[in-house]
Amino acid sequence: MTIKTEGEFTLNRSSLSDQVASVIREQILTGRLKPGESVLQLDWAKRLGVSRMPVRDAIRRLCTEGVLVSTGSNSAKVASINPEEVYFAYEMSALALSFAARRAAAVATREEIAELEEIHERFRDAVNAGENGEAQKLNWLFHRAVTRASKSHQIRALLRVLSISVPLSVYGMIPEWPRHALDDHQRVLDAIKAKDSEGASKAMYEHVNAVSEPTVTGIVDRLSSQES
Numbered sequence: 001m002t003i004k005t006e007g008e009f010t011l012n013r014s015s016l017s018d019q020v021a022s023v024i025r026e027q028i029l030t031g032r033l034k035p036g037e038s039v040l041q042l043d044w045a046k047r048l049g050v051s052r053m054p055v056r057d058a059i060r061r062l063c064t065e066g067v068l069v070s071t072g073s074n075s076a077k078v079a080s081i082n083p084e085e086v087y088f089a090y091e092m093s094a095l096a097l098s099f100a101a102r103r104a105a106a107v108a109t110r111e112e113i114a115e116l117e118e119i120h121e122r123f124r125d126a127v128n129a130g131e132n133g134e135a136q137k138l139n140w141l142f143h144r145a146v147t148r149a150s151k152s153h154q155i156r157a158l159l160r161v162l163s164i165s166v167p168l169s170v171y172g173m174i175p176e177w178p179r180h181a182l183d184d185h186q187r188v189l190d191a192i193k194a195k196d197s198e199g200a201s202k203a204m205y206e207h208v209n210a211v212s213e214p215t216v217t218g219i220v221d222r223l224s225s226q227e228s
Helices: 016-029 041-048 052-065 083-107 109-127 134-150 151-163 177-193 196-209 211-228
Strands: 002-005 011-012 038-040 067-072 075-078
Touching: 016 041, 016 052, 038 041, 038 211, 052 067, 052 075, 083 134, 083 151, 083 177, 083 196, 083 211, 109 177, 109 196, 134 151, 134 177, 177 196
Parallel strands: none
Antiparallel strands: 002 011, 038 075, 067 075
């Protein structure tokens, strides 16, 4: 069930603290919240239209991750971002997804391939229409479908852990990304359909890893402009 908030965000009732943590983490990793800036429990509860409990749990989790530093029972501040750690997160995600694509090429069913084709068509439509937000969502859905088609619980678990360090809205920093991603997805899909495990792995790795450098550069540039 989806709930509308009073601000600019939309949340789901399930795993509410996870979603609050995801929103705050995204703001940090994309430079909208800068190092040293306060994150107050009451302030974020109001912004998201939720009670203080899920915000409290989210702040605790982000402190454990090292994204925030606790400054009291109801507040924290944004920790300094290490660009090398963001690079590392992308590299690990690229490797895990390349393994997923390799395995999907070997074991994906006709139904799973049909799902990938359907998502890819929707992705193409979004890119052609200039709907970048929809394209980002469909990019994620494509990756998820490839991972599910791999039928590997270990890869899925690993990607869930890695995803917390990879911001979802970075593609706004890379204007040319949608067209490149469209070509990349086609290469991954063609390789999976051809049962070309090596080709699927290579295409997926290059697709994910291609955004790491411009993403980190965008984050660093944004943080530098805020500090100047």
